[in-house]
Amino acid sequence: MAESSTTGGVTRFGSTQRQDTWWLELLPVIVVLGGFGLYATLRAFEGKFYEWGPYISPFYSPLIDANHHWWPFSPAILILGGPLGFRATCYYYRKAYYRAFFLDPPACAVSESSGRKYRGETAFPFILQNLHRYFFYLAVLFLCFLWYDAVLAFRFPEGFGIGVGSLIMLANVLLLTTYTFSCHSLRHLVRHVTPPGAGSLF
Numbered sequence: 326m327a328e329s330s331t332t333g334g335v336t337r338f339g340s341t342q343r344q345d346t347w348w349l350e351l352l353p354v355i356v357v358l359g360g361f362g363l364y365a366t367l368r369a370f371e372g373k374f375y376e377w378g379p380y381i382s383p384f385y386s387p388l389i390d391a392n393h394h395w396w397p398f399s400p401a402i403l404i405l406g407g408p409l410g411f412r413a414t415c416y417y418y419r420k421a422y423y424r425a426f427f428l429d430p431p432a433c434a435v436s437e438s439s440g441r442k443y444r445g446e447t448a449f450p451f452i453l454q455n456l457h458r459y460f461f462y463l464a465v466l467f468l469c470f471l472w473y474d475a476v477l478a479f480r481f482p483e484g485f486g487i488g489v490g491s492l493i494m495l496a497n498v499l500l501l502t503t504y505t506f507s508c509h510s511l512r513h514l515v516r517h518v519t520p521p522g523a524g525s526l527f
């Protein structure tokens with residue numbers, strides 16, 4: 326095993342005894358998650374090309390003040406906080422972006438930068454990650470809108486129909502539903518609705 330690098334007893338950033346290409350794990354997250362973040366931001370702030378026939382972009386649903394009566398910017402900005410908050414505070418995403426973008430730490434058994442006092446998620450701003458369970462409730466509400474949109478995506482002026490967009494919107498909401506209902510925070514909901522002594526599946 327290689328020796329870990331230390332300077333004056335302080336472990337150097339990135340030092341590790343791992344001999345595998347641990348940094349490779351970071352690349353897909355940087356490319357895919359970073360790329361998605363960039364694309365989603367551009368689309369949300371663009372404020373146009375979000376409806377076509379029976380389809381509506383999920384970034385814009387529910388569509389609020391599309392005609393700019395009181396909101397002069399992209400309608401997506403009005404709802405962005407819900408989905409963004411749910412994703413940003415998700416346990417899985419946290420692990421992914423803490424490693425890939427903050428390098429804190431870059432990977433298991435790889436040193437982070439020294440001299441930083443570890444406070445976990447007990448102080449601002451990371452204490453806000455604990456809002457995840459409340460974003461979960463909001464995400465369930467958003468799912469209702471997305472299911473509604475998916476149903477409408479099969480309704481064409483001539484009646485019922487199936488287009489590529491209908492299938493994409495259906496696949497999108499199905500995947501989002503499975504993602505949302507596999508959330509750790511579902512346990513909080515189950516615990517609150519389960520009568521005492523009834524046991525729990527979670």
Ligand code: FES
Nearest residue numbers: 415416417508509
């Ligand atoms: S932990 Fe990932 S969605 Fe809740």
